[in-house]
Amino acid sequence: MNQLLEKIKEFGIVPVVVLDNAKDAIPLAQALCDGGLPCAEITFRTDAAEDSIRILAKEFPHMLIGAGTVLTTEQVDRAVLAGAKFIVSPGLNSKIICHCAKKNIPIIPGCSTPSDVEQAIEHDLDVVKFFPAQQAGGLAYIKAIAAPYVGMKFMPTGGINAQNVKEYLTYDRVLACGGSWMVKNDLIQAGNFDKIKALTKEAIEIVKESRGN
Numbered sequence: 517m518n519q520l521l522e523k524i525k526e527f528g529i530v531p532v533v534v535l536d537n538a539k540d541a542i543p544l545a546q547a548l549c550d551g552g553l554p555c556a557e558i559t560f561r562t563d564a565a566e567d568s569i570r571i572l573a574k575e576f577p578h579m580l581i582g583a584g585t586v587l588t589t590e591q592v593d594r595a596v597l598a599g600a601k602f603i604v605s606p607g608l609n610s611k612i613i614c615h616c617a618k619k620n621i622p623i624i625p626g627c628s629t630p631s632d633v634e635q636a637i638e639h640d641l642d643v644v645k646f647f648p649a650q651q652a653g654g655l656a657y658i659k660a661i662a663a664p665y666v667g668m669k670f671m672p673t674g675g676i677n678a679q680n681v682k683e684y685l686t687y688d689r690v691l692a693c694g695g696s697w698m699v700k701n702d703l704i705q706a707g708n709f710d711k712i713k714a715l716t717k718e719a720i721e722i723v724k725e726s727r728g729n
């Protein structure tokens with residue numbers, strides 16, 4: 517498996533962040549790092565995404581910063597140029613996967629059906645996002661879909677929180693979980709970075725528990 521994906525596995529959780537204002541990028545990143553999780557997927561849902569990635573790549577070079585909600589090859593280019601180290605998309609788009617392969621940047625596309633997973637295999641991928649995880653059938657569905665595709669690992673995202681993340685993480689075909697519960701937009705907007713740090717610490721404790729240490 518790609519080294520960067522190994523790193524994501526080590527973290528166990530990828531915070532999915534929506535930033536309305538790039539000025540929040542630094543305190544947000546500081547809270548994540550202080551909480552013990554130097555990793556973030558900055559989503560291209562807002563205009564602030566590209567600047568936020570650029571700021572974090574420069575100011576927090578030790579952090580693993582990726583771009584999420586990537587829907588076009590143009591966004592891939594902007595994300596990579598800004599310094600994103602990985603790309604995540606909600607669905608599987610062959611054009612985007614080929615573009616990422618050309619640029620040699622890891623992509624984790626969203627899958628929610630066996631056909632999606634088979635397309636990912638066609639592209640030689642061994643990790644996919646499972647989205648929307650909780651709503652599409654949760655861990656039971658992942659176990660069922662993982663059975664025939666023995667080489668595939670999953671990053672469940674969507675509806676995951678401090679209450680249900682542990683059960684996902686204890687399944688060995690789950691690489692890591694994605695989620696926004698520790699970086700909720702209202703906490704960012706309220707400047708409540710202490711709470712973000714506390715929720716991040718709690719999340720990291722759950723990762724440790726799921727690994728029996």
Ligand SMILES: O=C(O)C(=O)C[C@H](O)[C@H](O)COP(=O)(O)O
Pocket residue numbers: 532559584585586604605606607626647673674675676694695696697
């Ligand atoms: O933006 C994307 O690229 C997505 O595919 C959706 C996000 O991953 C989920 O919205 C996160 O889910 P929550 O943790 O339930 O907020």
